[in-house]
Amino acid sequence: MNAAAPLLEIRGLHAGISGTSDHVGILRDVALSIRPGEMVGVVGESGSGKSMTALSVLGLLPPAVRVTAGSVLFDGQDLATASARTLRAVRGRRIGMIFQDPMTTLDPVVRVGRQIEEAYRIHHPRASRAEARERAAAVLDLVGVPDVRERMRQYPHQWSGGMRQRAVIAMALVNDPELLIADEPTTALDATIQAQVLEVLARAREQLGVAIMLITHDLGVVAQYADRVVVMYAGQMMESASTGELFDDCRHPYSKALIRSRPSLAEPGAPLATIPGQPPSLDQLPTGCPFAPRCTAPYRSERCATETTALKASIDGRLSACHYRDIREDA
Numbered sequence: 319m320n321a322a323a324p325l326l327e328i329r330g331l332h333a334g335i336s337g338t339s340d341h342v343g344i345l346r347d348v349a350l351s352i353r354p355g356e357m358v359g360v361v362g363e364s365g366s367g368k369s370m371t372a373l374s375v376l377g378l379l380p381p382a383v384r385v386t387a388g389s390v391l392f393d394g395q396d397l398a399t400a401s402a403r404t405l406r407a408v409r410g411r412r413i414g415m416i417f418q419d420p421m422t423t424l425d426p427v428v429r430v431g432r433q434i435e436e437a438y439r440i441h442h443p444r445a446s447r448a449e450a451r452e453r454a455a456a457v458l459d460l461v462g463v464p465d466v467r468e469r470m471r472q473y474p475h476q477w478s479g480g481m482r483q484r485a486v487i488a489m490a491l492v493n494d495p496e497l498l499i500a501d502e503p504t505t506a507l508d509a510t511i512q513a514q515v516l517e518v519l520a521r522a523r524e525q526l527g528v529a530i531m532l533i534t535h536d537l538g539v540v541a542q543y544a545d546r547v548v549v550m551y552a553g554q555m556m557e558s559a560s561t562g563e564l565f566d567d568c569r570h571p572y573s574k575a576l577i578r579s580r581p582s583l584a585e586p587g588a589p590l591a592t593i594p595g596q597p598p599s600l601d602q603l604p605t606g607c608p609f610a611p612r613c614t615a616p617y618r619s620e621r622c623a624t625e626t627t628a629l630k631a632s633i634d635g636r637l638s639a640c641h642y643r644d645i646r647e648d649a
């Protein structure tokens with residue numbers, strides 16, 4: 319594969335729920351790319367479509383939600399139209415997944431080591447049990463689990479929350495995937511443990527070269543770990559930028575509001591202060607810009623309520639969905 323080519327490239331992705339007489343758009347024109355070894359943060363308030371974007375990559379959208387347009391190219395292959403068999407071969411093997419609650423991933427009645435060995439053997443059916451055990455031990459060691467051999471014989475309830483999340487990360491890494499999708503991997507953990515788990519992800523990326531899609535509410539986490547960030551709102555992309563660009567000079571009024579609502583970027587785990595108002599309900603989206611009812615930008619105009627927005631490049635090449643992407647407040 320060409321090293322400069324994206325590993326994952328989501329293009330013009332639309333997904334929604336179709337009823338007999340109406341269609342509710344859940345994702346509208348989502349575009350996101352991740353290069354090999356890159357960490358891309360996906361941020362936005364609850365309900366903005368972060369998880370749906372992740373699930374669309376893996377072919378795991380809820381049954382009611384259908385992809386209606388666009389493509390999800392993974393190493394050149396379109397996963398949006400791939401067969402169930404192809405998806406099964408990619409999922410867990412070339413793309414690892416980590417979700418918020420480790421207990422939904424771990425089976426409470428199976429020893430932790432055994433679960434990681436099985437995750438390896440599904441994709442390596444010819445591997446011996448001893449080989450799978452070696453692989454599981456190596457990956458648990460990589461994620462910083464102490465006394466690995468002894469720990470492998472224990473059940474999940476004998477592990478602390480932070481250790482369980484390490485086990486889930488180990489399970490996601492056991493097949494040496496090219497991409498890891500981590501959907502709020504630390505939200506259920508307390509602040510100190512969150513930081514340790516994020517360090518584990520950062521180390522995995524450094525040592526294995528795995529690319530990571532990191533979905534989070536926490537802008538501090540993004541500022542510290544991600545190379546690039548996409549900001550979502552109401553199922554759409556509002557801004558896409560390098561992490562430095564976003565935090566030093568963000569362009570979309572929604573990104574500005576999100577960053578302003580964060581009390582201190584130096585304090586990972588602190589709760590997000592809220593932006594006044596609520597995101598729109600997806601079945602009652604305003605015509606025009608979805609952020610218009612809450613936008614306080616001084617240049618906001620009639621056009622905002624009538625003309626639909628899309629992620630486009632500004633004169634200086636920055637990607638924003640605001641109609642006024644070329645106006646600089648500080649100019």
Ligand SMILES: Nc1ncnc2c1ncn2[C@@H]1O[C@H](COP(=O)(O)OP(=O)(O)OP(=O)(O)O)[C@@H](O)[C@H]1O
Binds near residue numbers: 344368371380382
């Ligand atoms: N199983 C489902 N069936 C239908 N619609 C759903 C389902 N799950 C979520 N949705 C809707 O899809 C939209 C996007 O949800 P999504 O879970 O992607 O948001 P999110 O950004 O991940 O939010 P959070 O930060 O709370 O996890 C929401 O409006 C939500 O109500």
Ligand code: SF4
Binds near residue numbers: 608
């Ligand atoms: S398009 Fe208008 S309402 Fe939307 S973010 Fe820009 S200025 Fe605000």
Ligand SMILES: [Mg+2]
Binds near residue numbers: 370501
């Ligand atoms: Mg989510």
